[in-house]
Amino acid sequence: MRDPDPRTVQQARAGDLRAFEELVRLYQAEVFRFAWHLTRDRTLAEDVTQDTFLRAFRFIHGYRGGQRFGSWLFAIARNCSMDALRKRGTVAEHDEREPRATPDASTRAELDAALAAVSAEHRDAFLLVEVFGLSYQEAADVLGVAVGTVKSRMFRARRALCAAIAVDDEAAR
Amino acid sequence: MNCRRAQPLVSAAMDGAYLTSAERRAVEAHVATCTTCATFERRALQVRTTVRIRAAEDVPDLTDRIMATVARGSARPARRAPRPRRPIRPRALLPAAAAAVAGIVIGSLVVGGPWHAHPRTAWASEIELGVRRAAPSIDAFQGSYTITERGLAPGVPVRTLSMDLSFLAPQRFRLDVHDDTVYPSKAWTPTNLTYVENMPAIYLSGPSGCVGTLQPVDCSSATTITKTRYSAAAPVPADLVVPLATLGSVDGVQVLGEEQVDGHDTVRVQMPFSRARPLFPFLQLGGTWRPFFAEDVVTVWLDTAGWYPVRTQITPSTDPGRHDWEMRFGLPRESPGTPILDVSLGSVAATPPDPSVFRIKGRAVVPPSEIGTAFGYTPAAPAEPAPLSLVAAIAPPSGPAAPTSVLLYADGLDYLRVAEDQRWSGPGPFGVIGLDAEQVTLPHVGPALYEPAGDGLGRRLSVHTPTTDLYIESNLSRDQLIAVASSLDVRAAAIPQRWRVAHAGGLTLARTDPIDALHTMGMDAATLALPTGYRPTTATRSLEQGIDVGVTVTFRPDTGAVGSPVVLHMGTSRDAADTAPDPERVSIGATTGRYSAGASELTWTQGGRSWSVQGDLVLAQLVAIATSVLEARG
Numbered sequence: 001m002r003d004p005d006p007r008t009v010q011q012a013r014a015g016d017l018r019a020f021e022e023l024v025r026l027y028q029a030e031v032f033r034f035a036w037h038l039t040r041d042r043t044l045a046e047d048v049t050q051d052t053f054l055r056a057f058r059f060i061h062g063y064r065g066g067q068r069f070g071s072w073l074f075a076i077a078r079n080c081s082m083d084a085l086r087k088r089g090t091v092a093e094h095d096e097r098e099p100r101a102t103p104d105a106s107t108r109a110e111l112d113a114a115l116a117a118v119s120a121e122h123r124d125a126f127l128l129v130e131v132f133g134l135s136y137q138e139a140a141d142v143l144g145v146a147v148g149t150v151k152s153r154m155f156r157a158r159r160a161l162c163a164a165i166a167v168d169d170e171a172a173r
Numbered sequence: 174m175n176c177r178r179a180q181p182l183v184s185a186a187m188d189g190a191y192l193t194s195a196e197r198r199a200v201e202a203h204v205a206t207c208t209t210c211a212t213f214e215r216r217a218l219q220v221r222t223t224v225r226i227r228a229a230e231d232v233p234d235l236t237d238r239i240m241a242t243v244a245r246g247s248a249r250p251a252r253r254a255p256r257p258r259r260p261i262r263p264r265a266l267l268p269a270a271a272a273a274v275a276g277i278v279i280g281s282l283v284v285g286g287p288w289h290a291h292p293r294t295a296w297a298s299e300i301e302l303g304v305r306r307a308a309p310s311i312d313a314f315q316g317s318y319t320i321t322e323r324g325l326a327p328g329v330p331v332r333t334l335s336m337d338l339s340f341l342a343p344q345r346f347r348l349d350v351h352d353d354t355v356y357p358s359k360a361w362t363p364t365n366l367t368y369v370e371n372m373p374a375i376y377l378s379g380p381s382g383c384v385g386t387l388q389p390v391d392c393s394s395a396t397t398i399t400k401t402r403y404s405a406a407a408p409v410p411a412d413l414v415v416p417l418a419t420l421g422s423v424d425g426v427q428v429l430g431e432e433q434v435d436g437h438d439t440v441r442v443q444m445p446f447s448r449a450r451p452l453f454p455f456l457q458l459g460g461t462w463r464p465f466f467a468e469d470v471v472t473v474w475l476d477t478a479g480w481y482p483v484r485t486q487i488t489p490s491t492d493p494g495r496h497d498w499e500m501r502f503g504l505p506r507e508s509p510g511t512p513i514l515d516v517s518l519g520s521v522a523a524t525p526p527d528p529s530v531f532r533i534k535g536r537a538v539v540p541p542s543e544i545g546t547a548f549g550y551t552p553a554a555p556a557e558p559a560p561l562s563l564v565a566a567i568a569p570p571s572g573p574a575a576p577t578s579v580l581l582y583a584d585g586l587d588y589l590r591v592a593e594d595q596r597w598s599g600p601g602p603f604g605v606i607g608l609d610a611e612q613v614t615l616p617h618v619g620p621a622l623y624e625p626a627g628d629g630l631g632r633r634l635s636v637h638t639p640t641t642d643l644y645i646e647s648n649l650s651r652d653q654l655i656a657v658a659s660s661l662d663v664r665a666a667a668i669p670q671r672w673r674v675a676h677a678g679g680l681t682l683a684r685t686d687p688i689d690a691l692h693t694m695g696m697d698a699a700t701l702a703l704p705t706g707y708r709p710t711t712a713t714r715s716l717e718q719g720i721d722v723g724v725t726v727t728f729r730p731d732t733g734a735v736g737s738p739v740v741l742h743m744g745t746s747r748d749a750a751d752t753a754p755d756p757e758r759v760s761i762g763a764t765t766g767r768y769s770a771g772a773s774e775l776t777w778t779q780g781g782r783s784w785s786v787q788g789d790l791v792l793a794q795l796v797a798i799a800t801s802v803l804e805a806r807g
Contacts, residue, residue, distance in 0.1 A: 017478075020243065025236050029232040050239050057243045111220060111223055130224055151184075159184075161216075162216035165220065
């Protein structure tokens with residue numbers, strides 16, 4: 001995940017919409033992907049992405065730069081996703097319109113199924129670290145947990161996903 | 174080292190976590206000899222590859238949609254979140270972003286915001302919706318402006334004034350105008366004005382009005398102070414906060430495009446001065462101001478997030494009739510390229526103003542708990558005023574046409590007043606309702622008379638019942654006003670016949686059905702070249718000693734916008750066509766007509782009858798209507 005120019009963040013904090021737009025362009029795809037993984041619903045993920053930036057703009061004056069801007073944004077996105085799922089009153093369900101263009105579509109499908117099966121806590125940590133490249137400390141900031149917790153959740157999620165690939169490997173034999 | 178201990182360390186190492194050198198050596202040694210852990214590591218890397226490599230087209234570009242929402246939702250000062258019951262399609266989901274979402278133009282959107290490419294047709298409805306939606310959502314507003322006026326008089330070619338506006342819901346406004354002009358002599362009275370409106374009461378301080386006059390001696394040099402305990406007028410400065418009266422309907426408004434003005438993203442619109450008067454509230458409060466021609470061009474740069482005017486300019490119209498008008502006011506030829514009035518917003522603040530700046534002594538507000546006893550009756554109230562709510566009950570001072578009670582409902586800038594008089598015995602409907610008011614039917618209530626907004630008043634209804642008379646005035650849309658009024662707990666009686674007739678000199682004016690009146694004229698509305706959206710709303714017959722001497726049909730925009738009416742008159746006398754004070758000969762097909770720029774009226778004779786069409790339209794539009802009348806009558 002890229003970091004923004006600090007001047008852009010500073011300008012956005014001062015209410016400059018054009019600077020904020022630069023931040024939106026830089027992060028909207030990542031936020032959407034994260035929201036899609038959390039909600040498993042493309043439409044909901046779009047709404048969550050929009051809501052995330054709306055909240056970010058509203059509270060950007062409170063962002064002091066103590067953490068990476070992306071981590072701060074992801075923390076908002078996660079909260080927005082949880083709110084959206086609560087409002088909808090259902091847990092995340094599989095959406096057939098999911099992003100699935102990967103080099104290995106069958107492996108991808110297995111992983112998606114496995115990822116849906118792991119607990120939300122483990123999945124969130126896995127997404128932040130493995131998919132979006134956050135460090136354990138940054139993921140811990142987003143999730144509001146200790147670094148050690150992120151570390152153990154990562155391992156459990158990774159183990160579950162490796163097991164899914166193992167089933168796939170064996171079925172292919 | 175065993176598998177249970179090694180695999181978490183393999184996982185942590187993959188993520189760049191710190192391992193001691195001892196841990197690292199131990200893990201490497203274990204994985205080299207353990208097929209389970211080696212497989213775990215290989216599969217973990219496979220998972221990484223699979224989840225990290227993505228095709229870019231998977232993800233929609235939501236930038237414009239997000240920015241439209243962010244801009245609309247955040248830059249507006251002190252406004253509440255929009256109500257979900259009035260959803261607005263995100264501007265960005267209109268063509269540009271729809272294409273982006275479909276993956277067609279990803280990467281081709283220009284820097285500066287794709288909403289800058291918003292089509293003008295979409296902007297028109299966006300402005301109308303945005304303004305209507307903003308009005309109830311605003312709770313506070315503070316703006317500082319600079320007014321530059323040119324052409325007041327030869328000795329005062331340019332004036333500069335500063336203006337401060339404060340608004341605090343419900344229905345509290347303050348407008349201060351300070352004249353910074355250096356005048357050539359003390360004969361000139363600076364236009365320093367203070368206007369305060371606090372729900373029912375108004376306070377005005379300033380030189381008495383000299384609107385349209387050029388000689389300073391005509392104006393009173395003494396400051397006049399007006400205090401009114403009850404005002405029936407619409408809030409005067411409201412359109413500077415959100416131009417609901419001007420742009421709540423965009424009929425007749427031309428969208429020119431988007432521009433950045435003083436750091437604001439704006440959309441630029443244009444309309445004639447006659448349609449934009451509410452944007453210049455200071456002109457009607459007193460002091461000295463230069464005159465403006467009805468067709469002068471008003472350009473407004475409207476903030477696309479807050480929907481308040483950032484800049485407003487008046488430039489002289491190119492209409493040929495303006496020359497006569499200039500001569501009448503002793504003005505030189507004015508160039509259409511030079512603004513004659515410029516109102517620029519210098520700063521806008523989100524903080525609510527101090528409530529004490531709206532203080533007016535002697536306000537006659539009745540606490541809600543005393544409404545039942547204060548008036549001696551329970552005033553008629555709408556059962557469903559929502560989203561507005563009751564903010565004040567007022568006992569106005571008694572007077573010949575004063576109501577005995579007024580209930581004020583408000584929501585942000587939106588307001589609705591229900592004035593009541595249980596002893597009304599006037600010659601016409603209760604309230605400011607003319608003979609040409611349109612009769613409408615309020616569901617659950619019955620017949621009522623409706624007048625569109627104009628002349629400093631909002632849209633209004635008069636309801637007559639066997640026991641009381643009600644006058645409802647509001648800046649809500651026509652449909653919203655009728656919906657709220659339909660929930661009044663009264664049953665209306667038929668409009669008294671005597672209210673359908675007025676006497677003026679020896680002439681009797683009687684209301685009649687507008688469609689019948691058009692048939693009497695030998696035409697129907699479809700054959701007339703009226704401006705878009707205009708329809709016949711009312712008609713009157715003129716009688717002299719019981720004999721028909723004329724028929725008048727009034728056409729209004731069907732949206733209830735602040736658009737002036739178009740009035741078509743057919744008289745039996747040829748002489749009536751020659752009454753205009755400053756006629757100019759104009760060709761209407763094969764006929765010659767007379768055009769009065771001052772009255773904005775075109776007259777002609779045809780088949781032994783006199784005809785006139787009058788309205789705040791350009792001459793070409795009046796000629797088009799006249800031509801269609803000539804053609805309809807063969």
